[in-house]
Amino acid sequence: MNAIELKKISKTYRGSDLPAVSDLSLILQKGEIVTLLGPSGCGKTTTLRLLAGFERADSGVIELGGNRIFDENRWIPPERRNIGMVFQDYALFPHLNVIDNIGFGYRGKDKKSRTHEVLELVSLKGYESRFPHELSGGQQQRVAIARALARRPVVVLLDEPFSNLDADLRICMRVEVKRIIKEAGATAVFVSHDQKDALAISDKIVVMKDGKVQQIGSPKEIYQFPVNSFVANFVGHTNIIKGVVGEDGRVITPFAEITCNNSTGLKTGTNVKLSVRPDSFQVEENGPIESVLLSKVYGGNTIDAVVGIQKGDFKQKISMQLHPSMDYEIGTMIKLGILPGFVSVLNEK
Ligand code: ATP
Secondary structure (H helix, E strand, O other): OEEEEEEEEEEOOOOOOOOOEEEEEEEEEOOOEEEEEOOOOOOHHHHHHHHHOOOOOOEEEEEEOOEEEEEOOEEOOHHHOOEEEEOOOOOOOOOOOHHHHHHOOOOOOOHHHHHHHHHHHOOOOOOOOOOHHHOOHHHHHHHHHHHHHHOOOOEEEEEOOOOOOOHHHHHHHHHHHHHHHHHHOOOEEEEEOOHHHHHHHOOEEEEEEOOEEEEEEOHHHHHHOOOOHHHHHHOOOOEEEEEEEOOOOOEEOOOOEEOOOOOOOOOOOOEEEEEEOHHHEEEOOOOOEEEEEEEEEEOOOOEEEEEEEEEOOEEEEEEEEEOOOOOOOOOOEEEEEEOOOOEEEOOOO
């Protein structure tokens, strides 16, 4: 049974010409962590609010744990959807201590044992009687997650849960929040505009733009095989290179023949665009590609470099990374090769 199924959901706010969410379909298996990822205004919060029941879609179907909670004739209100919610600012009650915050609204007979169970799950044993203002940001976040999980919801929705944490804590909490959700066996939908958060915590990422789904896949699929230049540039950086499909599925570009894992099945002679990640270029003594170093930015464990490739009339700037031991002078000639694995044919002309 699917935990969540969204079928062709659309929503246009009153007074707006453009849909906030357009024809969105998505299936989540039980126990999966999914992140809705995209830039500001792409419709991710609207999707979360439609799931929670704070907004009503114009059309489509939503099923939760096999039950239809929305279609053109049906709308189950938020309090009857059995959804847990973690808000961006955590929304803890300032006058209630940790244990009372966690137990708030829980009506089960096992309230005491359940609240202590989730308290332990989020590693806050010993903090029962503290008030929110006596907790760090990361601890407050854990209380909010414990409260959302206490009722054993079909799904937990988390709206930008890491945005109020500083950089170091954010990295720890990605790992910790993933552990908590997996240990609880919960199904979770995150909203984020941060690709690092999404890559770290998700089983599946849904990349959105202008209310439409661009791509759904595992973090590796999204990073290695972005379907278009928007996804390729939103999740990491990339180089877009034009080429033509050759006889053996390799793509012939003006400066090299490039092996792509997803070019098989394409007709020879088709014009294509490739996404080649900066990490796929490497310095090779006898590499087939000649380039010249145009600019560099020192970044500690790596140097972000831009090199120029020129062959006849063809010119292209390429972003790549150099090992810090290769701190060449600007203008140095560098020979390059391309590593397979991070090259993908984009689904666009
Ligand atoms: P952010 O990261 O900034 O929160 P988002 O991806 O979550 O952005 P949404 O908040 O879902 O995007 O907004 C999608 C579109 O709908 C935007 O164009 C936004 O201006 C519009 N919108 C959102 N809420 C409303 C509302 N209550 N009334 C009218 N338009 C709205």
